[in-house]
Amino acid sequence: MILECIATSLADALAIESSGGDRVELVSCLEHGGFTPSDGLVRAVLDAVSIPVAVMLRPEQDSFHYSESQLSVMRRDALRFQELGVRRVVTGILDEDGIADVTTLSRVLEGTDFDVTFHRAIDESSDVAASLERINKYPRITHILTSLGQGCVDENLDCLPWYLEHARPRLILGSGITHGNVEHIQQSLPSKEIDLHIGTALRFGVATNPVDAQSLREFVKIVKNLNLHDEVHIENESSAQEVTIDRTLRVFKDAGFGLFIHFGLYSLLGGEYRGKVTPFLAEWIRLSFDIPDNEYRQLAASFNPTAFNADHICNFARTWGMKYICLTAKHHDGFALFDSSADSFNSVALSPLGRDFVREMSEACARHDLLFCVYYSQAQDWDHPGGLRAYQEAPPAPLFTQYLEEKCIPQLRELLTQYGPLAMIWLDTPMSMTPAQCRQVKDLIRSLQPSCLISGRIGCDLEDYITTGDNMLPRSSQKKLWELPATLNSSWGYKRSDQNWRTAQDVIRQLTKVRSRGGNLLLNIGPDGTGAIPEPSIDVLNETGEFLRMFSDAFYGTSACPDYPYEQDDFYLTEKCRRVYIHLRRLPSNNKLRLYHVENKPIFAKELSTGIELEIATIKDLEGHACWNLDLTAAESVLSRSLSRWGSVVIEVGIEEDTLQLSNF
Numbered sequence: 135m136i137l138e139c140i141a142t143s144l145a146d147a148l149a150i151e152s153s154g155g156d157r158v159e160l161v162s163c164l165e166h167g168g169f170t171p172s173d174g175l176v177r178a179v180l181d182a183v184s185i186p187v188a189v190m191l192r193p194e195q196d197s198f199h200y201s202e203s204q205l206s207v208m209r210r211d212a213l214r215f216q217e218l219g220v221r222r223v224v225t226g227i228l229d230e231d232g233i234a235d236v237t238t239l240s241r242v243l244e245g246t247d248f249d250v251t252f253h254r255a256i257d258e259s260s261d262v263a264a265s266l267e268r269i270n271k272y273p274r275i276t277h278i279l280t281s282l283g284q285g286c287v288d289e290n291l292d293c294l295p296w297y298l299e300h301a302r303p304r305l306i307l308g309s310g311i312t313h314g315n316v317e318h319i320q321q322s323l324p325s326k327e328i329d330l331h332i333g334t335a336l337r338f339g340v341a342t343n344p345v346d347a348q349s350l351r352e353f354v355k356i357v358k359n360l361n362l363h364d365e366v367h368i369e370n371e372s373s374a375q376e377v378t379i380d381r382t383l384r385v386f387k388d389a390g391f392g393l394f395i396h397f398g399l400y401s402l403l404g405g406e407y408r409g410k411v412t413p414f415l416a417e418w419i420r421l422s423f424d425i426p427d428n429e430y431r432q433l434a435a436s437f438n439p440t441a442f443n444a445d446h447i448c449n450f451a452r453t454w455g456m457k458y459i460c461l462t463a464k465h466h467d468g469f470a471l472f473d474s475s476a477d478s479f480n481s482v483a484l485s486p487l488g489r490d491f492v493r494e495m496s497e498a499c500a501r502h503d504l505l506f507c508v509y510y511s512q513a514q515d516w517d518h519p520g521g522l523r524a525y526q527e528a529p530p531a532p533l534f535t536q537y538l539e540e541k542c543i544p545q546l547r548e549l550l551t552q553y554g555p556l557a558m559i560w561l562d563t564p565m566s567m568t569p570a571q572c573r574q575v576k577d578l579i580r581s582l583q584p585s586c587l588i589s590g591r592i593g594c595d596l597e598d599y600i601t602t603g604d605n606m607l608p609r610s611s612q613k614k615l616w617e618l619p620a621t622l623n624s625s626w627g628y629k630r631s632d633q634n635w636r637t638a639q640d641v642i643r644q645l646t647k648v649r650s651r652g653g654n655l656l657l658n659i660g661p662d663g664t665g666a667i668p669e670p671s672i673d674v675l676n677e678t679g680e681f682l683r684m685f686s687d688a689f690y691g692t693s694a695c696p697d698y699p700y701e702q703d704d705f706y707l708t709e710k711c712r713r714v715y716i717h718l719r720r721l722p723s724n725n726k727l728r729l730y731h732v733e734n735k736p737i738f739a740k741e742l743s744t745g746i747e748l749e750i751a752t753i754k755d756l757e758g759h760a761c762w763n764l765d766l767t768a769a770e771s772v773l774s775r776s777l778s779r780w781g782s783v784v785i786e787v788g789i790e791e792d793t794l795q796l797s798n799f
Contacts, residue, residue: 135320136500137357138188138306139350140164140333142171146345147179147187153347154354156501157329158183159224161190164333165341168224169194170211176218184445186501188251189215191225191242198228198255199235208242216246221452222503223248224279226255234265236272236711240687243274244745247455247683249503251277251306257284263300270302271711273388273691276503279306279331286310291322298324302384306331313349316356327555327585330357379598382557382585386599387615388691389457389505390649391682394619394658395447396462396626397491399433399469402663405629416660417627420467420516421523431517434469434484442491442665444498450667451504454675455682457690458505460560460656461495463549465509465627466524468517472553476544479517496553505557508549512542512575512592513565522565538571543578550582559586560601564593572596590617607644608651611694617654620644622671628660635670638677639781645678645689646717646782650706652694681780684743688715688784695794699731707794714794715742716764716785721773725766727785730755732762733795737788741769743776750787759797762787 139155141147147158160179161168168190176189191211193204200208208225215223227242229235234256243250252275259265269275278301282290287307297305308331311319316330336350337343396417405416407423414422420430451459464470470480472492482488492508499506515521520529520537528534550556559579564572572594579586590601600616602608607618622641623632641657648655659671682689692708692715705727706717714734718727732752739750749765764785766773776783 135323135327135357136306136329137354138308138329138331139336139345140168140331141179141345143344144175144178144182147183149345149347150350151183151185153350155185155350157185158187159190159331160187161224163194166194168192170208173214173218176215176220180219186222186503187220188222188224189220190253191215191223192253198226198258199230199232200227200238205238205242209244212243212246212248215248220248222251224251224253226253228255228259228265232258232260234259234268236268236275240272240274240711244687245743247686248274249277250275251279252303253279254281254309256280257282257309266297266300266302270384271691273710274686275303277306277329278303279308281309282307288315288319291319294322295324302381304329308333311335313352313356316353320357379585379587382587383598383615385505386458386557386587386654387652387693390654390690390692391456391645392458392460392505392507392617392654392656393447393451393454393456394460394509394626394656395495396465396628396658396660397439397442397665398462398465398467398471398627399430399437400465400467401439401628401661401665402433402437404662405625405627405631411631412629415627416625416629416632417465417467418524419627427517430467431479431484434479434481435486437481437485437663438487439661439663439665442489442661444491444494445501447495447667448498448502448504450672450675452502454679455686455689456504456657458507458557459495459499460507460509460558461492463492463508463510464515464545466511466514466516466563468515468521470545472549474545474548476548477518477541492549492553500554506554507558507560507587508553508556509560509562510546510549511563512546512561513567514563515541522563524563524565528566534566535571538574543574546575546578547582550579550586556583556586558589560589561592562589564591567593569594602653607647608653610697611652615654616652617656618644618648619656619658621658622674626658626660628662628668630662633670636674638674638681641674641678642681642780642782643719646706649689649692649708650694650717677780681782685782685784687713688717688742688786693793696796698729699796699798709794712789712792714787714789716787718773718777718783718785719781720777721766721770725770727762727764727766729762729764731759731797733760733797734789734791736762737790739764739785739787741772742784742786744769744772746772748785 136156138157139150141158162171163169227235227239281287282293306329312335334341336345400417405412412419473482473490474480482490496506513522518537520533576596587598590597602618605620623634625632645655692710695707695709708715736750739748746769753763773783
């Protein structure tokens with residue numbers, strides 16, 4: 135749970151951070167409900183605080199249906215906020231019928247890459263269900279600020295189950311929360327994945343007063359010390375779990391791009407042991423060189439990665455365009471990066487500073503609005519006598535069962551109960567686990583965190599989504615959601631000798647292919663033994679992130695288009711919200727691009743990053759099939775520059791239908 139607090143000044147923001155608030159909502163004129171703050175205030179707050187800041191984007195007017203001149207002001211403000219480094223805006227627009235207008239909101243935010251909190255305009259909507267249906271389809275809206283209806287939150291708590299069922303974005307409850315009712319409100323919440331929003335209660339009920347630090351500390355004490363219910367209690371538990379998983383899968387699919395982090399004792403060795411370089415993966419060095427147990431265990435005493443900073447990694451991930459992070463909580467070597475009473479072979483018990491890296495990353499992801507996931511090797515464990523070892527004879531079945539009961543299941547329970555909500559548990563190499571053992575793992579996860587996704591490597595077809603082979607891209611879209619785990623060089627863990635780095639163009643092309651086929655890309659970094667990220671990784675991903683900031687709409691919240699009927703490698707397609715995105719890899723001859731067998735009538739076409747309009751028309755080919763004829767001449771110089779730098783550029787085409795329609799031969 136995040137405690138979001140309203141600030142109207144730099145002093146407010148500093149007081150919120152120092153008193154334990156988790157996120158700042160920066161506004162002006164709180165007494166009027168909050169308007170867009172000045173550029174100077176935004177810059178000062180962003181420079182001064184380290185916790186996340188969400189900035190209000192709202193012109194000075196009472197209603198949420200805006201004129202063109204007001205929308206123009208909002209567009210200019212949004213572009214300035216982008217330049218200032220704002221990561222999240224709080225805004226909302228209703229159409230003339232009083233329903234959430236995400237089409238207009240998309241135009242206002244064009245050229246930016248903010249995440250969006252849709253504010254309490256939802257509570258003024260004439261049709262909340264219709265508004266949520268639109269909001270759910272716009273992936274940049276990751277949160278909804280609401281009082282669950284007219285009036286105050288505590289008066290509308292009976293509406294909360296309906297909102298949880300119908301809203302994809304995470305809920306932030308606000309309006310009327312006080313010291314007197316916050317405990318009742320919090321104890322009424324069925325999930326930890328709901329945030330609280332406080333404004334005038336921090337100011338003794340007077341909107342023009344400054345934040346009172348002591349008042350906030352009292353809120354923090356109440357909120358942080360209460361135990362929330364872990365599950366939504368619904369009579370049909372199976373149906374409830376299906377609804378919960380479906381919602382998480384939608385969020386996961388929309389996210390599209392995640393950061394994998396392979397980090398552990400093997401990072402200290404850098405792929406080398408006694409002067410020899412492993413020819414295999416660096417993180418497998420304990421097995422590949424058969425390092426004696428006592429010798430490998432002694433590495434923990436020198437595991438002091440002072441350069442490992444979870445907040446810095448989260449900042450990098452956001453800059454690189456990633457929406458979720460997956461950290462290796464325990465890899466095959468058996469060393470855990472978290473506090474475990476099940477096995478003392480962990481970073482808290484044995485490393486010099488006793489750091490819990492899973493907790494550090496979990497808390498940082500919450501501060502930076504990133505989904506947090508953990509990798510856990512459930513079958514292989516080269517430290518426990520009952521753990522499996524690849525390419526070796528399995529231990530006797532009773533010994534493996536002992537490992538499951540003594541280490542695997544207890545450690546999974548610790549991860550699921552002590553580190554907040556997990557978006558996913560990334561399991562790996564089930565090998566010879568029986569169906570009953572795989573089911574035992576799944577049932578544990580479902581019972582403790584019903585919304586936590588289970589990766590494709592749980593075994594026995596019990597996954598929530600498909601995990602492909604390492605660096606292995608499916609040739610076409612799949613019937614089920616899938617994820618590609620991929621490396622930036624030839625190893626997952628840090629390998630000093632491996633300088634086979636991919637380029638930003640390589641990554642962009644891979645991500646484009648993945649998204650065009652309906653998948654997610656989980657791209658890996660391997661920090662070294664000090665915890666530092668290798669510079670080539672940073673360079674490649676900085677370049678990738680710059681590209682994604684320019685073309686974000688074509689990657690997040692998109693779906694695979696129907697398979698294009700002809701084999702070609704000149705472009706790829708994604709779509710969402712009556713938009714088709716053509717990811718162009720090279721300029722066609724004469725700047726004329728044709729897409730064959732397309733039945734949709736195009737409304738407009740433009741180069742996505744600049745908005746340069748392009749001519750597009752539907753014509754018939756010689757066989758009488760409809761096709762799009764797109765003239766790229768107007769944007770030729772822009773297209774050429776992007777293709778030269780990134781190997782890709784995106785054309786956006788508007789259509790009347792919800793999805794691209796291709797005719798048969």
